Every structure is written in C-alpha cells, then in structure tokens.
Amino acid sequence: MNTLTHTPLAGLAGARARPLNRDDYKTLSLSALGGTLEFYDFVVFVFFANVIGSLFFPPELPDWMRQLQTLGIFAAGYLARPIGGVLIAHFGDLLGRKRMFTLSIFLMAVPTLVIGLLPTYASIGIAAPILLLLMRVVQGAAIGGEMPGAWVFVAEHAPARHYGLAIGTLTSGITGGIFLGSLIGVWLNTHYSAEQIHDWAWRIPFLLGGVFGLVSVYLRRYLHETPVFQDLSARKQADRELPLRTVVREHRAASVLVALMTWVLSTAVVVVVLFTPSHLQKLFHIPAALAMETNAVATVTLTLGCVFWGWFSDRAGTRTAMVLGWGGMAVTAYLFYGSLPGTPAGLVARYALVGFFVGAISLLPVVGVRAFPPEVRFTGLSFAYNTAYAVFGGLTPMLVAVWQNVDALAPAHYVAAMGLLGALIGFWPLACRGWQPTRSSSTP
Template sequence: MISQANSNAAEAPQRLLDARDYKTLALSALGGTLEFYDFVIYVFFATVLSALFFPVDMPDWLRQLQTFGIFAAGYLARPLGGIVIAHFGDRLGRKRMFSLSIFLMAAPTLVIGLLPTYAAIGVAAPLLLLAMRILQGAAIGGEMPGAWVFVAEHVPSQRYGLGVGTLTAGITGGILLGSLVAVAINAHFSAEQIHDHAWRIPFILGGVFGLVSVYLRRFLHETPVFKELAQRRRQDAELPIKTVLRDHRGAALYVGLLTWVLSAAIVVVVLYTPTYLQKVHHVPATLALQANCLATLTLTLGCILVGWATDRFGTRAVMLVGWAGLFASSYLFYTSLPGNSASLVWQYGLVGLFVGTIATVPIAGVRAFPAAVRFSGLSFAYNMSYAIFGGLTPIVLTVWLQRAPLAPAHYVGAVAILGALLALLPLAHRGHGMREAAAGATMPR
C-alpha cells in the first residue's frame, strides 16, 4: 500500500498555490485572527477584570488567581465543543462547522463587553463572566482544529507546510491584534478611564469583528478531500470519536503531547508573560505590552518561516532546531529580567521567533489521522490536552512563582525538551499527502 501511495503521489501533478488557494488561505487566516483575538483579549485585561469582577476587599493575589481561573474555564470547555463540532465536521462537512464556530465565539465576546460589574450586580458578575468564557472555549475548541484541517485539505501537498504555517500565523495574529489593541487602550486612556469604561471597547470590537468574519466565510468552498470521502461513502454509522479511541490512540497521545508543548509556548511566553513582567519585575504596563507586541509579531513571522522550512527540510529537522532555540532563548530572556528597555524588547522578540515552532504541531498533527476521522481525531487530542495544560498553566505558575521567580523559564524549558524528543518519533516524519490519506494510505517521509 505504501509503494502504491508513493507511485500515486509521483504521478500526481505538482502544482503551485493558485488564486483559489490564496483566497482560502486569506479568508481562513483572517477568520482565525479575529476569532483568536476574541478568545485571548481577556488575558490582556486580566488585571483590570480582577478588580472589576471580584470584591475590592479580596487579596490581590486571590483576585488574580480567580481571574485566571475563569480564563482556565475557557480551556476546560474546549474538549466538549471541539468533539461536537468536529463530529459534525467529519459528517456534514468542514465548511459548515468552520463558519459556525466563529459565530459561537463572536456573541459571547460582545456580551462580555456589555456585562455589569461586581459593584452593580454582585456575585452574578463573575458568574456571567464565567458562562461567557465557557461558551468561548467551546467555540475555539472547534475553530482551531477545523481551520487546520480545512486548509491542509485544500493546499497542494508540496505546499502543505507553508499553508498550515501561514494559517497558524493568522491565528497567532489574533494575539498580536489583541496586544496592539491593549497598547492603544493603555496609551489613549488613563487607568481610571480604563477601569470606568474603556476596558469594554476591545470586547465590543471583537464581537463586531467576529460577526463580519462569519459573513466572509460564506465565500469559502468545501475541501476536496471531504468531497472525495462523501462520494466514496467512507463515513459509516460509527461515531468518528469512537473510531479514534479504538484505532488511533497512539496518534491521539502523540498530538496531545505536542499540544502540551504548544500550549506552554503560547500561554506562558505570549499570554502570561505581560502580567508576569508587571507583577514580578514591576515593568510598566505600556513597555510590557509593547515588548509583547514585538514578540507576537516575530511569532507570527516565525510560523510562516517554520511552515516554509518544513516543506524544504522536513518536519523533524525543523522541530529539533526550533525547540532547541526556544529552550535557549527563553532562559536568556527570563534570567536577564528586568534588564533595560532595549534588552527586554529584543530578547522577548527572539523568544517569540522560536515560539513560531508551534506551527509544526498542526503540520504533524493533521496528518497523524486518516481523513475520515481527521477532524475528530485532531480536535479530541488537541482540545483535551489544551484543556489540561493550557487551562491550568496560569494557575500553576501563579502558585509556583511564590517560591521560584524563574518558574516560567523552567516550565518552557522542560516542554521544549519534550518537543525535541517528540520530533524523534515516527509520526513527526510521516508524509503529508491529504488525498493519499483520504484513500487510506500514509507515506513515510
């Protein structure tokens, strides 16, 4: 079967990205940017939200812990939303669920921007905030795997890495957009104005942007791989998730461990560190957010670079170099804090560049599962792992920091080593022909 797949791959016409591919990439990446912005904007205003949605007489560290607990709830809701959306994505088509997920994100984001605070309605305020975060988590649980599968099944196989890397860059662009909005809010409004009303602006904007993205996704087309599956009637009566748990446990474990590495890189370096800089090293909020903007920009560029490099040099080599670079650059950054403004900014930017290695996670993860259960398999493994590690990481670090100021460096360093070890396993080296996988074959590469 392997030799036959290799023969088919050799006979398949090698094409470059065409206008339809670029349209798919652009609309998918834009939608991912806006949806991930909606999900992460919360963390950029965590300090403000902790003061507004909890009692004023509560200790600051406890308010911060509860605020990050609500942040974690969004991650804990991801598996359920991801499994349900992925189930119908494997059954009814990628495009329908791809559009639904962003609508389910936009509405709660808009509601958060309109919520009354603790001073107005008491304990109902944090409970409503928690409910909206749960809905956001369910939506993002279907969006991320769905976006990767959608693009992976559209682009030509020899541009597979670049396509998935570009989409991942678009998704991380949502973090950059959130960081830029946070910088703008802090630059144009005083602390009193932000606490009074300006904190609502980024959430209301996110809700409106999300609804625009729902409309734009109407112009996308169903993936050719799903059309082939429908024509061949490959989907049977069995639940896709049941097939994953019975026949693809190894792939699910592998993707889950890769996701742990991804979650540490994103949650610690990009989302948690601005608050860490302000709370532990007393870096001014404006400087912390400006440095974070640069790091997120280099992360976005890094994802594209990593995607291109995997097509040229192979996934394994890129993973080994990228995770080793993350290990070294993260220790350089965290051990040099607070430093001066220039060193903080450029070292943070260097770490962000190596965080771009996270693009190898969907590159390896999408092709780990056959097409008939690809959406469900990737979604289950990715979201279960992110719920555990991504959701609990800010809480663990908040407690760990009471004993070890370098807790973020130790955590990122440990998972970078894990990423390098995972690069040595066979699944990191598997071929990426989406149509070959649709026919049931996988090619070693």
C-alpha cells in the same frame, strides 16, 4: 534529503504537486483573518480582567477574591475547550468541515458581542457574573473547534509543496489575535482615562470583536468545502460509527503524539508569551511599560516564526524543522532568561529571538493534521489537542509560579525541557510521515 519526511500525505487533497492558486490564497486569507479575530475575542478578556472583576462582582468582596473569581471565569473558557472541540469536530467529520468552521466563529462572535452589552452587577446583581460565565463557556467551546477546524480546513485545501507554509501562515494569523488584543489594550489606555474605561470604554474591545467576528462569519460563506470531505461524501464513508470511538480505539498513537506536541505548544505560549511579562516585573522589577513593549515585539517575531517554520518544513522536512525549531527554543530560552534583567535593548532583542523560535508551534498542526485519516481527522486532532491543552495549559502557570520562588531560571528550565521534548518527537516516524493507509483501506 530524508525521504521519510517527504512521504506523500495520504488522504490530503494537497497531495497534488502544484503551486498556490487564487482560490488557495482566498481560502488562506479568509481562514487566517477569522482565526485572528476569533482568538482576539477569546484573549481580550484577560486584558481587562481587573475592570471586569470590579464591575461584575459584589463591591464588598476583597480585591483578591474578585480577581480570583474573574480568573476563574476566564479559566472556564479553557475547561470548555475539550467538550466544544469534540462536538464541533464530530459534526465536522460527519456533516462537513465548512459548516463547523463557520459555526465556530459564530459561536465566538455572538458571546463577545453580548459581553460588551451585559449589564453589570450594580444593575442586575448575581445574574451578571452568571451570564458572563455562560458567555465564556460558549467562547471556550468555540475556540476548541476553531483552531483544529482551521488547520484541517486549510491543510485539505493546500497543495503538498506548500502544505507547511499554508498551515504556518494560518497559525500566524491565529497568534496574531494576541497581538491585536494587546494593541487594542494599549490604544484604549492611551485615549481614555481610567475612569472612562471603568464606566463604559471597556465595552469597546468586546463590541468591536463581536461585530468583526460576525463580518468574518459572512465572509466565510465564500469558502468551499474541502476536496477531501467531498470525496468522502461521494464514497459515503463519512457516515460511519462515532468518530471519537474510532480515534480512541485505532489511533491512540496519533492522539499521544498530538498531546505531547500540545504540551510543548502550551508551554511555549503560556510561559514565554503570557507569563513572562509578570515574571519580568515581579522578579526583576522591570517597568510594566518596558515589559509590555518587549512582549509585543516577541509576539510579532512569534507570528513571523510561525510562517517561517511552516515554510521550512516544506523545504527541509518535518524532522529537521522540529529539531532546529524546538531545539532553538531550548537554547534561546536560557539565553533570554539567564541574562535578565540586562539592558532594555538587549532585553528586547533576546525576547524577540526566543519568540521567533516559539513560532515552531506551527509544526504541531503540520504534524497533527496528517497523523489521522480523513474520516476522523477533525475529531482526532481536536480531541487530542484540546484535552491536552486543558490539562497542560492550566497546570503550567501554577507550576512555573511555584518553581520560580526557589529558582529564578524556572521558566528557562521548563521551556527548554519542552523544547528538547519537541526536538525528540521529530524522530518519531508517525510525526514525519503521518498516517499511512493499510492495503485493505479504501481511504483516498
């Protein structure tokens, strides 16, 4: 077994070789539940974008203009991620992981609840889309802090032998928010007519998300601060210079590493999970119901894959997991997109298979958390991840949409290229062993 991939994680509370205990399971379950609800709150907007567009913009606008403005408000959430992520992470490194971990879900739950209660354009005019935009910006800031915060919080609690499994399980909970949003959308369209949804039922998913999010805020009060931050506070090392300044000056390599892995992650999620249903319908005339059914199955295998690849990294090492996981994503992307449209059963099976390998996205936090020292870990991960996601997550749909007009295999080419990049990153020593303290460092 490659010893490089099993070097002790400097500064992580999980460096103790012990089994998972009751407190670990409580931390993991409450963190994953909160991540599921928070990500659901963030993505449920897109499932009802058409209804929202018709209600929050002037009725005299052309349909394409309303759709464009609605998607622009959705995109505003992504643009706010870097700012919110860095701010929340900054105070997470200075004041404590738990406080910011709880704040992030509160900042998501309240705007979601407000969206469910907002008056429409018919009631308050131009104030309606402005308030909607404001709520999306706050949601974007919250999600920017939630994901890196959750990864750091769980990683600093988990024992070393189950480090990857803990992060993979947490990531599966976060991706499960997409599946939950899809299920709510299917349920709503099954039980209510189009007129009922337009008139009032569209509010239900937002009200549910807001209420359950506030419940999760309450439950997180039972979590404990991470041992790593407690140790930093005792040593009075948390009160140093601006964490972001330290990251930019001393940890550029780690930032580049996380940014490149975020490119891989954003491609996998945006193209395979979010973009593909419309790709199936537009180019191959696959019925919408079948496209959404196969997408739901792939989301389930993605969720399971997050757990598996995190667990596999504990057993076989980070390098092996990255090569097999993201290398497998490259191969199965061609297997899936190259066989379209195929039979319905084959479509479901191949989409499920590529979804499983997309689950290797859980390797990003496995690598990213330990790439930074404890004093700036939250800030470093959040800065690199959210900045890269804002860039690549925004450009990828446009690039693939244009590319597929000249090559039906464009999604396969792009996903496969990113899979190969992820596999190659596995040979970067920093990705395998993480940050290492110098002899003069007093970091725990």
